[in-house]
Amino acid sequence: MADLNGPKHVAIIMDGNGRWAQMRGRPRLMGHHAGARRVREIVEACPDQGVKYLTVFAFSTENWKRTQSEVAGLMSLFRRYIQREARDLLARGVRVRFIGDRVRLDDKLVTLMDELELLTSENDKVHLTIALNYGGRDEVARATKRLAYDVAAGKLDPKDVGDETLTQYLDTCFLPDPDLVIRTSGEARISNFLLWQSAYAEYEFIETLWPDFTKDVFADVLSGYQSRDRRFGAVKV
Numbered sequence: 628m629a630d631l632n633g634p635k636h637v638a639i640i641m642d643g644n645g646r647w648a649q650m651r652g653r654p655r656l657m658g659h660h661a662g663a664r665r666v667r668e669i670v671e672a673c674p675d676q677g678v679k680y681l682t683v684f685a686f687s688t689e690n691w692k693r694t695q696s697e698v699a700g701l702m703s704l705f706r707r708y709i710q711r712e713a714r715d716l717l718a719r720g721v722r723v724r725f726i727g728d729r730v731r732l733d734d735k736l737v738t739l740m741d742e743l744e745l746l747t748s749e750n751d752k753v754h755l756t757i758a759l760n761y762g763g764r765d766e767v768a769r770a771t772k773r774l775a776y777d778v779a780a781g782k783l784d785p786k787d788v789g790d791e792t793l794t795q796y797l798d799t800c801f802l803p804d805p806d807l808v809i810r811t812s813g814e815a816r817i818s819n820f821l822l823w824q825s826a827y828a829e830y831e832f833i834e835t836l837w838p839d840f841t842k843d844v845f846a847d848v849l850s851g852y853q854s855r856d857r858r859f860g861a862v863k864v
């Protein structure tokens with residue numbers, strides 16, 4: 628059940644789809660499809676776990692380096708995911724938003740993303756943020772560019788620029804910082820995910836491959852979070 632001390636914002640690097648499929652002698656894309664099904668299960672588990680914000684890393688700015696067929700398969704999966712899940716997300720009170728640079732995404736996908744954001748904009752039960760063509764450095768660079776334009780236009784005084792200012796220019800301006808970042812598949816790195824926002828996040832690196840990440844595994848990771856002592860640089864007295 629929901630715990631008051633549980634994380635309010637959980638961010639997940641959903642890794643290991645390719646290996647999951649390869650272990651079964653199947654194409655990598657099949658792993659991505661299995662992974663997409665887990666997203667639904669984890670979103671559904673959030674209200675019971677007291678998780679108000681769930682942010683998932685679906686495609687990084689570096690993932691374009693993959694084969695053309697894997698990238699095309701992933702883009703098609705994202706389109707189908709939105710079309711298939713939209714009604715259910717709406718009915719479950721999930722507000723969906725996307726972060727990342729949309730410029731490189733195809734028009735059809737961007738239209739579906741815009742429509743889903745609009746469709747679910749009145750929802751408030753769970754806030755699902757999907758990072759698509761997202762990179763932490765790219766996000767900070769784009770934010771800095773917008774900030775510089777505002778300074779040049781006289782809308783912002785450089786004297787007033789501080790850490791809160793940059794936060795407001797980021798794609799994640801509507802989100803609190805993540806309390807917990809989970810990465811599946813045994814890799815202990817963050818691969819350019821939420822660099823600025825995770826300054827004081829707790830990290831959990833687990834061996835489970837993303838398509839095997841059930842709501843029970845999710846619950847286990849969340850209960851482990853309870854025993855952590857978050858000091859934010861201070862000393863507890």
Ligand code: IPE
Binds near residue numbers: 641644646
């Ligand atoms: C994560 O799974 C999903 C994406 C990066 C799109 P991977 O595709 O990275 O799976 P592995 O790491 O190769 O097993």
Ligand code: IPE
Binds near residue numbers: 641643687690816818
């Ligand atoms: C990170 O996984 C990106 C996503 C989960 C979308 P990768 O599999 O792309 O990361 P690396 O290449 O192992 O660092």
Ligand code: MG
Binds near residue numbers: 642643644
């Ligand atoms: Mg990977």
